[in-house]
Amino acid sequence: MRRCVGAMRSGLAGIALVVALVAASEGVRAQAPPSGGLGVIQIRPWADGAGPSHIFWLSGDRFAVVDPLKSQILVYVEGSTSAEFAKDIPSDFSPYRLVRRAAEIAIVDESERRMLRVPRDLRANSRELRSESIVRRTAHVRRARVVRNSGGAVTLRPAGRAPIKVVATGKSPYLASARELESDGAGNRYVLWKEVWCESPIEVHVFVGRYNRDGRLDARTRIPLEEMVKVGFDYAAISPSGSLFTIGYRHDKQAFVIEKFEFRDMQLREQSIEPCETGNLPQDEPISSQRIEVEEMGAGRPTANPDDVPDDPPASRFTPTTRKSILKRAREFVDATWTLHADNKKPPCPSSGCAGRFGNNNWVQPPRYRKAEAGSRQVGVSYDMGGTDSVREFRRKIEEERLTAGNISDYFPFKDATGKRLTAGLDCSSFVVQAWGFKEAGPRTISTRNIESENGPACRIAHVRSISKLRPGDALNNPEVGHIRLFLGQEAPDGASLTIRVLEATSRCSGTCESRYEIDQFNGYIPVRYKGMGPCGEQVARSRLPRSHTAIVPPI
Numbered sequence: 001m002r003r004c005v006g007a008m009r010s011g012l013a014g015i016a017l018v019v020a021l022v023a024a025s026e027g028v029r030a031q032a033p034p035s036g037g038l039g040v041i042q043i044r045p046w047a048d049g050a051g052p053s054h055i056f057w058l059s060g061d062r063f064a065v066v067d068p069l070k071s072q073i074l075v076y077v078e079g080s081t082s083a084e085f086a087k088d089i090p091s092d093f094s095p096y097r098l099v100r101r102a103a104e105i106a107i108v109d110e111s112e113r114r115m116l117r118v119p120r121d122l123r124a125n126s127r128e129l130r131s132e133s134i135v136r137r138t139a140h141v142r143r144a145r146v147v148r149n150s151g152g153a154v155t156l157r158p159a160g161r162a163p164i165k166v167v168a169t170g171k172s173p174y175l176a177s178a179r180e181l182e183s184d185g186a187g188n189r190y191v192l193w194k195e196v197w198c199e200s201p202i203e204v205h206v207f208v209g210r211y212n213r214d215g216r217l218d219a220r221t222r223i224p225l226e227e228m229v230k231v232g233f234d235y236a237a238i239s240p241s242g243s244l245f246t247i248g249y250r251h252d253k254q255a256f257v258i259e260k261f262e263f264r265d266m267q268l269r270e271q272s273i274e275p276c277e278t279g280n281l282p283q284d285e286p287i288s289s290q291r292i293e294v295e296e297m298g299a300g301r302p303t304a305n306p307d308d309v310p311d312d313p314p315a316s317r318f319t320p321t322t323r324k325s326i327l328k329r330a331r332e333f334v335d336a337t338w339t340l341h342a343d344n345k346k347p348p349c350p351s352s353g354c355a356g357r358f359g360n361n362n363w364v365q366p367p368r369y370r371k372a373e374a375g376s377r378q379v380g381v382s383y384d385m386g387g388t389d390s391v392r393e394f395r396r397k398i399e400e401e402r403l404t405a406g407n408i409s410d411y412f413p414f415k416d417a418t419g420k421r422l423t424a425g426l427d428c429s430s431f432v433v434q435a436w437g438f439k440e441a442g443p444r445t446i447s448t449r450n451i452e453s454e455n456g457p458a459c460r461i462a463h464v465r466s467i468s469k470l471r472p473g474d475a476l477n478n479p480e481v482g483h484i485r486l487f488l489g490q491e492a493p494d495g496a497s498l499t500i501r502v503l504e505a506t507s508r509c510s511g512t513c514e515s516r517y518e519i520d521q522f523n524g525y526i527p528v529r530y531k532g533m534g535p536c537g538e539q540v541a542r543s544r545l546p547r548s549h550t551a552i553v554p555p556i
Helices: 135-140 321-333 389-400 428-436
Strands: 015-021 041-043 056-059 062-065 072-077 085-088 095-100 104-109 112-121 131-133 143-147 154-157 164-166 175-183 187-197 202-211 216-224 229-230 234-240 244-250 255-261 290-296 337-340 376-379 458-460 475-478 483-491 499-506 511-518 526-530
Touching: 015 499, 056 095, 056 234, 056 244, 104 135, 112 475, 143 175, 154 175, 164 187, 216 244, 229 475, 234 483, 321 428, 321 483, 321 511, 337 389, 428 483, 428 499, 483 511
Parallel strands: none
Antiparallel strands: 015 041, 015 290, 056 062, 062 072, 072 085, 095 104, 104 112, 112 131, 143 154, 154 164, 175 187, 187 202, 202 216, 229 244, 234 244, 244 255, 255 290, 337 376, 458 526, 475 483, 475 526, 483 499, 499 511
């Protein structure tokens, strides 16, 4: 049942955002775009954590897509073949959540201290979008309250509006979170909710329901999250006509895709299928969809180090450690301060070129440094694909050797004729294993692919209550996508919705940082624990989650 997406990661170097139309009679099958009607928007190569993070409706037939790595908001007209225009946003602003209001959309920063106001009548000549501090007068950006009820249901209680009760689709799934999207022109309200079906690997299903004026659920559709390898924080929006638009990376399309789903009236019956069997889940196929896809530019180019690490790393002794020590080491990376010099912003290869097959055209600069001024203070060790630097090594390379700060491309390494790496930083797996207390000397042997192998440093944690069994210093690993995050804890910022806090190295924040994600961001991830910390011998009892399961909710 598990999808196999590892093969798709083979070096997406030059890619473009391509807009094509799909006829209603063709369902989800793509058609050739109309002659002369093809719009192309250049975007960065595939990179860990990359991709559009939010989609939301503006007004009329216009909607917007937030692209943090480009520090832009792209505005589309429904039915068009390219973006109408783009508006820059501050490069140091990290979009996190949306607050939909009548006249504007407020985008709240991950710090919850800043926000951007995006007017619904946004135009190309509108004022520059600048962030502002969240103070008491902007209390309207607070989260809508969600209350967990007996029997596994939750109730949304937005200020000034009638409450909405959300019930899981069947007896077994755990309803992890819910939030309200836009309303349509007829006054119907729409709620997106997330259900946990399995916990190791984590399997999440996401639904959007339409509630009529009486608060009754009369239609529902499922977002095919299992086919969307990468999704952002807010990847669903409702148009005034009541259509659902989603954005995510579809591994079957090898593309970031915007899809349009139509709701259908349906007899809502309780599902009786077992968790982890998705074939019988209720599902509406996307129809009459405007499809925005990423495709590769050129053919026959080399892939980026598909076998840079062995399937099974050499056996090694894993030094016992404590959770306190793990978090202390991890924080040293996240809190590291340094000065960005002009040389650190330059492409890594000299004028004579790098040794090997990769050059400056393969390098992608972490977004935070693109508009940062030379001499500016930075926090967090840079994200460098394939990098393994310690904090001390990173500072030496930045301050003394003046090497390039990071690389978020799948193409690596960039070396000189002596074999020396010309970029500074580390990637996600190196960050986690160094936090666990060991650093490899010589060639890299540990990656997300083999971290759980017999000789690897991590072991799986049992099924069932694996999320609740996670403790600070454990990790969540996805060998298919190629990303790992260090677990910090759980919280419910709106009162009921499950959010997981992690430390990670990711291109999304240009390096090491603390992040918060809802459970759908861990779809396909496996809870793991460092062998030097134990215990590792927890056995799988069963693969179902009882609907009344509450061990996930209380913060750890």
